[in-house]
Amino acid sequence: MRHVILATVLMASPAWADIGIVEKQSFTLEDFQTRGGAVIPEMTLGFETYGTLNEARDNAVLITHHFSGNSHAAGRYAEDDAAPGYWDAIIGPGKPIDTDRWFVVSADTPVNLNANDPNVITTGPASINPDTGRPWGMDFPILTIGDFVDSQLGLMEQLGIERWHAVMGPSMGGLQAQEWAARYPDRLTRVAPVIAAGWADAWLTAWLEVWAAPIRLDPNWQGGAYYDGAPPLDGLAQSLSIVTLHANSEDWADTTFGRTWADEAQDPGASWDGDFAVTRTLADGGAERAAMADANHFLYLVRANQQFVAGHPDEGVEQGLRDIDVPVLMIHSPTDLVFTADAVQRTARIIGEDGTPVELVALSGARGHLDGIANIAEAGDAIRDFLER
Amino acid sequence: MRHVILATVLMASPAWADIGIVEKQSFTLEDFQTRGGAVIPEMTLGFETYGTLNEARDNAVLITHHFSGNSHAAGRYAEDDAAPGYWDAIIGPGKPIDTDRWFVVSADTPVNLNANDPNVITTGPASINPDTGRPWGMDFPILTIGDFVDSQLGLMEQLGIERWHAVMGPSMGGLQAQEWAARYPDRLTRVAPVIAAGWADAWLTAWLEVWAAPIRLDPNWQGGAYYDGAPPLDGLAQSLSIVTLHANSEDWADTTFGRTWADEAQDPGASWDGDFAVTRTLADGGAERAAMADANHFLYLVRANQQFVAGHPDEGVEQGLRDIDVPVLMIHSPTDLVFTADAVQRTARIIGEDGTPVELVALSGARGHLDGIANIAEAGDAIRDFLER
Structure with a gap:
C-alpha cells in the first residue's frame, strides 16, 4: 500500500520544466490591406516561438495576446528577468501547452499598446508613415480585431503552416481566437477563447x-x-x-x-x-x-475592441459564432467585469446551438478578469485535454 | 366569489395622489464645526418638507439624498416640470412614505454637486469665502458624510424636532442614514439605508x-x-x-x-x-x-464618500455598525456595481450580529445601482410596513 501511494504522489507531481530563454523575432507584411479598405505599405511585427514545428507542420498552436500584452507568452529574455511571459504557467515542456509536443507561435498585434517597450515590435500611429516621413498619428488607418488576425495569417504563410492545431488567448486574445474560428474555419482545428465574449456589446x-x-x-x-x-x-x-x-x-x-x-x-x-x-x-x-x-x-x-463582432459584423452579432464549427473550449471568470459571465455564457450558447461542441470552464479565483492570466493554471488540465483530444 | 375578487382588486389599487407643488426653503448654520476641526463661518443649505409636523413633533421622516441629487425628493416646483423629485414614486399622500401621516424633511448637502442649479442651495468650494471675498476653491475644508449629517442635525434643531421617526435615503443618502443611526442613536427610531454599505471599502x-x-x-x-x-x-x-x-x-x-x-x-x-x-x-x-x-x-x-465609515472611523469599520441599535431596513440591488451585494450583505450581517433587527430587501430590477431610485416603488410595501411597525 505504501508503495502505491508513493507512486501516485510521484505521478501527480508535474514533470514539467520552464521553457528557458526565448527570443523576439520579427516579420514584415508589404501592402497590408485592412478590413476597412486602407493599405499599410509596410507592417512589421514581432513574434516568438516555443518548441519545434514537426515535419508535417501540423503541430502549431497560435497564442493571441490581450490588450496590454504582447507576444511574450512564455519564457524569459534573460535569466534575471523579473517575470516570465504572461502564460508561462501553462506553456513549456510538460506543461498543459506542452512545448515538447506543440510548436507555439505568438505575435505582437499591430497598434500594440507598448510601442516604447524595446521587446515589442509593432506598427501603428507611433510608426513612421513612409509617405510623409513622420509618425502616422491619428492618420493611421483604424484597425479591427480582424486585421490583427489577418496579420497573423501573413505570419502563418511565412512560416509555411497550413492549419493551426489550436488558436487560443486571453481577453482581446480570445476575441482574435474567435475571429480565426469564425472567419477562417479551414485554418484551425480547435479554438479556446479565454475571458472573452463573441462581440463587444454596448456595455463593454x-x-x-x-x-x-x-x-x-x-x-x-x-x-x-x-x-x-x-x-x-x-x-x-x-x-x-x-x-x-x-x-x-x-x-x-x-x-x-x-x-x-x-x-x-x-x-x-x-x-x-x-x-x-x-x-x-x-x-x-x-x-x-x-x-x-x-x-x-x-x-x-480601444476602437478595435469596440468594433469587435466575430466573423462577419455586417450579418449581425450571431452569424459569425454560428459559423464556428471546430471544437471550442471557453474559459471564463464568474467575477469578470470586462467580459461578464452573462456575455460569455450567451456566446457559448450561440456557438453551441447548431451542435458545435463547446466546453465552458469557470475559474474559481477572486481576481475578476485577471484570473484569465493570473489564475490560468487552474484550467491547465482542461487545456491539456482539449489539445490532445 | 365575484364580489370578493372585485373587492380585492379595489383594495389593491393604490389610493394615492401626487404631492403637488413643493417649494425649496433654506436654513443657515453659523460657525459650523467640521469633524476635521475646521470652522465654516456661514453654512446655508436648501431643504424641502412634505406633509405636516404633528403637535407631538414625532412624525418627521428625514430623507437623505444621493451623490448627484438634492433635497428635491418628491413633488414638482411647477405644473410643467419635466419630472418630479427622485423618490416621488414612494413619497406622497397614500404612498409608502405617506405624507398624510409623516412629515417628510429633506436637505441639500454641503458641497452639493449641482451648485449651479437655481433649485439647489448649498455651501462649498464654489461659495464665497467671507475671509477673502472670493470663492473658496480647494481651500474649502474637506468634509465627511458625518458633516452632512451634522448639518441636518442643525436643521433638526431649528425645526424643533427631537427625534426622527425614520432616516432613509439612497446611495450616499444611505451612508448618511447609517451615520445618523451609528452616531446619534437617540435621535431616530429606525433607519433605512438604500443601495448603500457601511463603509467605503478599497474597491469603492x-x-x-x-x-x-x-x-x-x-x-x-x-x-x-x-x-x-x-x-x-x-x-x-x-x-x-x-x-x-x-x-x-x-x-x-x-x-x-x-x-x-x-x-x-x-x-x-x-x-x-x-x-x-x-x-x-x-x-x-x-x-x-x-x-x-x-x-x-x-x-x-468623492473625498467625503471615500472617507466614509459609519459612526466612529477611528475604531475600525465595524464598531459604528455595532452601535446601531434601532431597527434597520436595508434595500439593495443584486446587480449594483457601486455598492455591491457583497458589501451590503456584510454590512447587514455586522449590524445584526448583536441582535439588532435587520431586514434585507433585494430589488429585482435590471438597472444596477439605479434600481434604488428608478425601481424603488418595488420596495414600497416593505417601506410602508417598516414605517408603521
Whole structure:
C-alpha cells in the first residue's frame, strides 16, 4: 500500500520544466490591406516561438495576446528577468501547452499598446508613415480585431503552416481566437477563447470609452500629434490605472489595501495631499506602465475592441459564432467585469446551438478578469485535454 | 366569489395622489464645526418638507439624498416640470412614505454637486469665502458624510424636532442614514439605508477616484482655481458620464443601445468622427449635467464618500455598525456595481450580529445601482410596513 501511494504522489507531481530563454523575432507584411479598405505599405511585427514545428507542420498552436500584452507568452529574455511571459504557467515542456509536443507561435498585434517597450515590435500611429516621413498619428488607418488576425495569417504563410492545431488567448486574445474560428474555419482545428465574449456589446463599448477618455482630456494629447513634444503621460497613466482596476475585483482590492492611507502621516481627510493606499498604488502603477506605452496606440486598441463582432459584423452579432464549427473550449471568470459571465455564457450558447461542441470552464479565483492570466493554471488540465483530444 | 375578487382588486389599487407643488426653503448654520476641526463661518443649505409636523413633533421622516441629487425628493416646483423629485414614486399622500401621516424633511448637502442649479442651495468650494471675498476653491475644508449629517442635525434643531421617526435615503443618502443611526442613536427610531454599505471599502474608494480623475486632467481645472475663467466642463462631463455608466447595468446598455452607431452615416470603424450610440448618449448626458454642476464640488463629494465609515472611523469599520441599535431596513440591488451585494450583505450581517433587527430587501430590477431610485416603488410595501411597525 505504501508503495502505491508513493507512486501516485510521484505521478501527480508535474514533470514539467520552464521553457528557458526565448527570443523576439520579427516579420514584415508589404501592402497590408485592412478590413476597412486602407493599405499599410509596410507592417512589421514581432513574434516568438516555443518548441519545434514537426515535419508535417501540423503541430502549431497560435497564442493571441490581450490588450496590454504582447507576444511574450512564455519564457524569459534573460535569466534575471523579473517575470516570465504572461502564460508561462501553462506553456513549456510538460506543461498543459506542452512545448515538447506543440510548436507555439505568438505575435505582437499591430497598434500594440507598448510601442516604447524595446521587446515589442509593432506598427501603428507611433510608426513612421513612409509617405510623409513622420509618425502616422491619428492618420493611421483604424484597425479591427480582424486585421490583427489577418496579420497573423501573413505570419502563418511565412512560416509555411497550413492549419493551426489550436488558436487560443486571453481577453482581446480570445476575441482574435474567435475571429480565426469564425472567419477562417479551414485554418484551425480547435479554438479556446479565454475571458472573452463573441462581440463587444454596448456595455463593454461604453466601458472601453471610459478607459480611453483620460487620454483625450490630457492637454498634451494634441489630437494625437504629440510626437514632437511631451506625450500625454498623465492621461495615459490614468487610462492604464482604470484598466488595472476594471480587470480586478472587490476581493482583491479589499484584501490587498483595506482602508489604509498611502502615507501614514497624510490623512486624506485633512489635506488634498493625502491619499488612500489603493488609489496611490493604482496611480503609481499606471504611471509606470505609461512609460512603455503609446497613448494613440491605446486609442486604436480601444476602437478595435469596440468594433469587435466575430466573423462577419455586417450579418449581425450571431452569424459569425454560428459559423464556428471546430471544437471550442471557453474559459471564463464568474467575477469578470470586462467580459461578464452573462456575455460569455450567451456566446457559448450561440456557438453551441447548431451542435458545435463547446466546453465552458469557470475559474474559481477572486481576481475578476485577471484570473484569465493570473489564475490560468487552474484550467491547465482542461487545456491539456482539449489539445490532445 | 365575484364580489370578493372585485373587492380585492379595489383594495389593491393604490389610493394615492401626487404631492403637488413643493417649494425649496433654506436654513443657515453659523460657525459650523467640521469633524476635521475646521470652522465654516456661514453654512446655508436648501431643504424641502412634505406633509405636516404633528403637535407631538414625532412624525418627521428625514430623507437623505444621493451623490448627484438634492433635497428635491418628491413633488414638482411647477405644473410643467419635466419630472418630479427622485423618490416621488414612494413619497406622497397614500404612498409608502405617506405624507398624510409623516412629515417628510429633506436637505441639500454641503458641497452639493449641482451648485449651479437655481433649485439647489448649498455651501462649498464654489461659495464665497467671507475671509477673502472670493470663492473658496480647494481651500474649502474637506468634509465627511458625518458633516452632512451634522448639518441636518442643525436643521433638526431649528425645526424643533427631537427625534426622527425614520432616516432613509439612497446611495450616499444611505451612508448618511447609517451615520445618523451609528452616531446619534437617540435621535431616530429606525433607519433605512438604500443601495448603500457601511463603509467605503478599497474597491469603492478606487472607483470613486476613477470618477474624479477626468476633472483633474482637464487643463481648465487649474488646481480648482477656475472661478474667474472657463470651468473644466469637458472633464466634469466625462466624470458625470462615468457615474451614469457605473450606476447602470449591462442589461440596460445592451437593451437600450445594442451596437447601433450614434450617426448612421458615420461608421466608427471608418473615421474618428464616428461613434457608437451608447458612448455618444453618455457623453451628451454628461455634458448636459455638467452645466448645472461644479467640478470642485464633485471632488469634495468623492473625498467625503471615500472617507466614509459609519459612526466612529477611528475604531475600525465595524464598531459604528455595532452601535446601531434601532431597527434597520436595508434595500439593495443584486446587480449594483457601486455598492455591491457583497458589501451590503456584510454590512447587514455586522449590524445584526448583536441582535439588532435587520431586514434585507433585494430589488429585482435590471438597472444596477439605479434600481434604488428608478425601481424603488418595488420596495414600497416593505417601506410602508417598516414605517408603521
